[in-house]
Amino acid sequence: MPQVIIDGKSYEFEGRPSLLQFCLDHGIELPHFCYHPSMSVPANCRQCLVDIGAPMRDRQTGEIQVDEQGEPVIQYFPKLQTSCSHIVSDGQVVHTARSSEKVKDAQRDTLEFLLINHPLDCPICDQAGHCPLQIQAYKYGPEGSRFEFRKVHKPKKVKLGPRVVLDAERCINCTRCVRFTDEISKSGQLTIIERGVKNYPMTPPGVSFDEPYSMNVIDLCPVGALTSVDFRFQARIWEMASTPSITTTNAKGSNCHLWVRDNLVLRITPRANPDVNEFWLPDEDRLAYRRFNEDRPAGPSIAGGTRAAFSSWDASLQRAAEILQSAGENAVFIASAYATVEDNWMLMQLADAVGGQVAGYIPHIDPGHGDGWLCTDDRTPNRQGCERLGIYPIDETLWRARIESGEVTALYVLEDDPVASGLCSVESLAGTEVILHYHHTTNQTLPAARVALPAAMAAETIGTFVNESGRAQRVIPAKAIKGTNRTLMMQMGLSRADRHGTPFDRWHNESHYIDCKPSWEMIPMITRALGTEINPQGPRKIMQHISETNPAFAGATHDAMGLTGIDLCLKESFQPAHLEGTH
Amino acid sequence: MADFIRNPVVALPDPNPESHFSEEELIFTEDEKARIAGWVSQYPTSDGAVMWTLWLAQEKFGFLPPEVLQLVAVELSLPYAQVYGVATFYTQYFKEKKGTFVLDVCTCFSCQFCGGYDILAYLEEKLEVKRGHTSACGRYTLQEAECLGACGSAPMMQVNNGPYAHNLTPEKIDELLEAMEAGKPLPFVSVTLPQDEDEMGGNRRTDAEAVEGYITPPRSERTQ
Numbered sequence: 001m002p003q004v005i006i007d008g009k010s011y012e013f014e015g016r017p018s019l020l021q022f023c024l025d026h027g028i029e030l031p032h033f034c035y036h037p038s039m040s041v042p043a044n045c046r047q048c049l050v051d052i053g054a055p056m057r058d059r060q061t062g063e064i065q066v067d068e069q070g071e072p073v074i075q076y077f078p079k080l081q082t083s084c085s086h087i088v089s090d091g092q093v094v095h096t097a098r099s100s101e102k103v104k105d106a107q108r109d110t111l112e113f114l115l116i117n118h119p120l121d122c123p124i125c126d127q128a129g130h131c132p133l134q135i136q137a138y139k140y141g142p143e144g145s146r147f148e149f150r151k152v153h154k155p156k157k158v159k160l161g162p163r164v165v166l167d168a169e170r171c172i173n174c175t176r177c178v179r180f181t182d183e184i185s186k187s188g189q190l191t192i193i194e195r196g197v198k199n200y201p202m203t204p205p206g207v208s209f210d211e212p213y214s215m216n217v218i219d220l221c222p223v224g225a226l227t228s229v230d231f232r233f234q235a236r237i238w239e240m241a242s243t244p245s246i247t248t249t250n251a252k253g254s255n256c257h258l259w260v261r262d263n264l265v266l267r268i269t270p271r272a273n274p275d276v277n278e279f280w281l282p283d284e285d286r287l288a289y290r291r292f293n294e295d296r297p298a299g300p301s302i303a304g305g306t307r308a309a310f311s312s313w314d315a316s317l318q319r320a321a322e323i324l325q326s327a328g329e330n331a332v333f334i335a336s337a338y339a340t341v342e343d344n345w346m347l348m349q350l351a352d353a354v355g356g357q358v359a360g361y362i363p364h365i366d367p368g369h370g371d372g373w374l375c376t377d378d379r380t381p382n383r384q385g386c387e388r389l390g391i392y393p394i395d396e397t398l399w400r401a402r403i404e405s406g407e408v409t410a411l412y413v414l415e416d417d418p419v420a421s422g423l424c425s426v427e428s429l430a431g432t433e434v435i436l437h438y439h440h441t442t443n444q445t446l447p448a449a450r451v452a453l454p455a456a457m458a459a460e461t462i463g464t465f466v467n468e469s470g471r472a473q474r475v476i477p478a479k480a481i482k483g484t485n486r487t488l489m490m491q492m493g494l495s496r497a498d499r500h501g502t503p504f505d506r507w508h509n510e511s512h513y514i515d516c517k518p519s520w521e522m523i524p525m526i527t528r529a530l531g532t533e534i535n536p537q538g539p540r541k542i543m544q545h546i547s548e549t550n551p552a553f554a555g556a557t558h559d560a561m562g563l564t565g566i567d568l569c570l571k572e573s574f575q576p577a578h579l580e581g582t583h
Numbered sequence: 584m585a586d587f588i589r590n591p592v593v594a595l596p597d598p599n600p601e602s603h604f605s606e607e608e609l610i611f612t613e614d615e616k617a618r619i620a621g622w623v624s625q626y627p628t629s630d631g632a633v634m635w636t637l638w639l640a641q642e643k644f645g646f647l648p649p650e651v652l653q654l655v656a657v658e659l660s661l662p663y664a665q666v667y668g669v670a671t672f673y674t675q676y677f678k679e680k681k682g683t684f685v686l687d688v689c690t691c692f693s694c695q696f697c698g699g700y701d702i703l704a705y706l707e708e709k710l711e712v713k714r715g716h717t718s719a720c721g722r723y724t725l726q727e728a729e730c731l732g733a734c735g736s737a738p739m740m741q742v743n744n745g746p747y748a749h750n751l752t753p754e755k756i757d758e759l760l761e762a763m764e765a766g767k768p769l770p771f772v773s774v775t776l777p778q779d780e781d782e783m784g785g786n787r788r789t790d791a792e793a794v795e796g797y798i799t800p801p802r803s804e805r806t807q
Contacts, residue, residue, distance in 0.1 A: 150591055151591070152591040152592075152593060153591060153592045153593065154593045155593065155594070155595035158595060168593070181664075182662070182665075188661075188662025188663070188664050188665065189662070189664055190664055191662075191664035191665055191667055191668030192668055193596070193667065193668055193671040193672075194593070194671050194672070195671075195672045195673075197591075198593045200593070202596070203664060204649060204652070204663050204664050204666075204667035205596060205597060205598055205599065205600050205649040205667075206598070206599055206600075206649060207663065207664065
C-alpha cells in the first residue's frame with residue numbers, strides 16, 4: 001500500500017486523497033479557511049501551506065538516490081504547497097508547521113496579511129468563540145502586526161437578503177459562500193466584486209440573496225462576515241449549550257444542533273451527517289427555533305363550561321381518565337405524525353387499555369413544497385414512524401361523519417390539531433369530550449378541549465422519529481421543562497448550566513421553563529388512574545420493546561441509533577399492499 | 584490610488600440602480616449573437632467567453648450598467664452574479680457612463696518619477712475636470728491608472744482603452760487634444776524595445792516611429 005511520511009511518521013493511504021483532507025482524517029491539524037470537503041478547491045486562503053518533497057530518483061536508472069548514511073535524498077518543491085490542492089502520492093515527505101520552521105513562518109505571515117484589514121471587533125462579533133480566524137490567529141498567528149495604518153473600510157451591516165447580513169470588512173475572501181451558491185445550492189446569487197484590497201462578496205444590483213438555503217453561508221463563513229438577521233447580537237457562543245438533535249419541520253429529519261440559553265432555543269445549526277443532510281440545513285428548519293419558545297402553554301387545564309381554567313397535572317390526568325372510562329369503546333384516539341414513535345406506541349397501549357380505537361394520524365402534506373433535497377412535501381417528521389407502528393392516515397370522510405353524528409363520545413388527540421387540519425370544527429365537537437395533547441396555544445382545537453395537556457416538543461423530550469427514507473433518528477432534550485423528570489434529566493448534557501444550576505446561581509433563570517410533560521409520561525399516568533399499568537415505560541425501554549417485537553423497527557434501539565441514526569428495513573417489507581401509493 | 588490610501592473607504596454599489604436602456608435597446612443582433620456563439624465554441628464552458636462578450640457589449644452600449652450585464656448573462660447562460668463579478672474586477676469595463684474620450688493617466692512608480700502627477704494636474708486644469716470624473720461637456724473622463732506597462736516611455740496615458748500616448752509633455756497634450764477634438768484618432772505608436780537601442784543611437788527617450796497595426800514587426804521583417 002502506498003505510504004506518505006508526514007512529520008516523520010508514516011501513513012498508508014488508498015486512492016487519491018487530497019493532502020489536507022488526509023491530514024484532517026488522521027487527526028493532524030492543518031490550519032485552513034477556504035477548503036471545504038464538499039466544494040471545489042480554489043486554494044486562495046494560502047493558510048494550509050506545507051513543505052512537500054519526494055525521494056530523488058536517478059534519471060537514467062530510476063533508482064532512488066541515497067546519501068552517505070544510506071538515507072534517500074529528498075527533493076523538495078522549490079516553494080511551499082497548499083495541502084488542500086495537493087494530491088498525495090507514494091513516498092512523499094510532508095512537513096507541517098510542527099516540523100518545519102519555514103512552514104511555521106509562512107503560516108504566520110499569511111495570517112499577518114489576512115489580518116491587515118480585518119477589524120479588531122471580536123468583542124462584539126457573533127463569530128467570536130468559534131471563529132477559525134480567531135482560533136488560528138491565536139495558534140499560528142503573529143503576536144502583533146507590522147501594518148499599523150488606517151484599515152480599509154468596507155460596507156458594514158449590508159442586508160444581502162431577508163435572512164443574511166454581510167459585514168464586508170470582516171471578510172477574508174475565502175469564497176466559500178460564493179462556491180456554495182454556485183456548486184451546492186446552484187442559485188448563483190453571490191459573487192466577489194471589485195478586486196484587490198476592495199473586494200468582498202455581494203449580490204449583483206437588484207438581486208436579493210433569498211434562496212431557501214441562504215443561511216448555510218453563515219455556518220460556512222470562517223469569520224463573522226456573514227451573520228444571521230435573527231441571531232445577530234442575540235447571544236455569545238459560550239453562553240449557550242448546544243445539543244445534537246434533528247429538525248422536525250419536515251420528513252427529512254436533517255441533523256442539527258439546538259443552541260439554548262436561559263432555556264430558550266436561540267438558533268439551529270446543521271450537524272454533519274453524510275447519510276441525511278451532509279453539512280446543510282434549509283432556512284425553514286433554522287427558523288423553526290421560534291416554535292420552541294413562542295406560544296407555549298402555561299400549564300394543563302380542564303375546561304369548565306366555556307372558560308378554560310388552569311388545573312394541576314394530577315387533576316387534569318384524573319379527569320382525562322374519567323372521560324375515557326365513561327366513553328369506553330366509544331373513545332377514539334388520533335395518533336400524530338408530529339409525535340415520536342414512543343408516544344404513538346403509548347397511545348396505542350392506552351387505546352387497548354380503554355378498549356377504544358386508534359383512527360389513524362392526520363397527514364400534513366403540502367404538495368409542491370418539497371424540492372427533492374432537504375425540504376419535503378410532508379410537513380411532519382414522523383409519518384413513516386406511525387405507519388411502521390401500523391397507524392395509517394385517517395379516513396377523513398368517515399371520521400368526520402362519525403364525529404358529527406355524535407357517535408364519538410371521547411376524542412383523544414395526540415399532539416395535533418384536527419380543527420386546523422379540517423377534520424372537524426369546534427362546533428361539531430360540542431358533543432364530544434376532547435382530550436388534547438398540544439404544543440402551542442395557537443392550536444385551534446383548544447376551545448373544544450375538555451382536558452388540555454401541554455406536551456413536550458422535540459427540543460424537550462426523548463424519542464425517535466423515522467424520516468421519509470426510513471432512517472430512525474432520536475432526539476434528546478435540549479432544554480429543561482418544569483417539574484422533575486429523571487429520565488429527561490439523565491439525558492441532558494453533563495456540562496449544561498441548566499442541568500446543575502441551582503436557584504442560587506446568578507445566571508440561573510427559571511422564567512422560560514415550560515409546564516409540559518412528554519406524552520410518554522402522561523399516558524401511563526392516565527392508565528394508572530384507570531387501574532392498568534403499561535409496560536415497559538420510559539422511551540429507552542419502549543424503543544427496546546418495539547425493536548424486539550415489531551420487525552419494521554428491527555434493531556432500532558436508542559443505543560444503536562446513537563447520534564446519527566440507523567436505516568430501518570425497506571418500507572415495502574411492512575406496508576400492507578392496499579396502502580401502497582396512497583400518498 | 585493616492586486618494587484611496589488617504590481615505591480607504593469602499594462604497595457599496597447602488598442596490599437598485601435606475602435603468603439606462605429600454606427593453607427594445609437591450610438586445611444583441613443576430614450578427615452579434617453569431618459572434619458570441621463563435622467565442623463560446625472556443626471554450627469548454629461558456630464562461631470562457633464572458634470577457635469577449637462584455638467587450639462587445641461595451642462597444643455596443645458604451646458602458647456596462649446592470650441591465651447590460653444581465654443581458655450578457657442571459658446570452659451566455661451564466662449566473663448574473665458571475666458576470667457582475669467579472670465586470671467589476673476589471674477597470675477597463677466601464678460600469679458607469681464615461682466621456683467620449685477616457686484618458687487613463689498612469690501615476691504608478693516610473694510615470695510618477697517622470698512627472699505623471701504633473702501631467703494629470705495639467706489635464707485637470709486644462710479640461711476643468713477632477714480626476715475620476717467626467718467633464719461638464721461630457722467629452723472627457725480623466726482617470727488615474729496604475730502601471731500600464733510602458734515605463735520606458737513615461738509619463739504616458741492610454742486613450743479609450745486603446746492606443747498609448749507616450750513621453751507626455753504639456754505641449755504634446757495640447758496637440759493630442761486638438762487632434763482628438765478634430766476627430767483624428769490617436770495613432771497607435773509602437774514602443775521601442777531594448778534590442779532597438781543601437782538603431783536609436785542609444786536614446787530610448789526618443790519617440791519611436793508609428794507603425795500600422797498592433798504588433799511590432801520583428802526586425803527581420805522591417806521594410807526600412
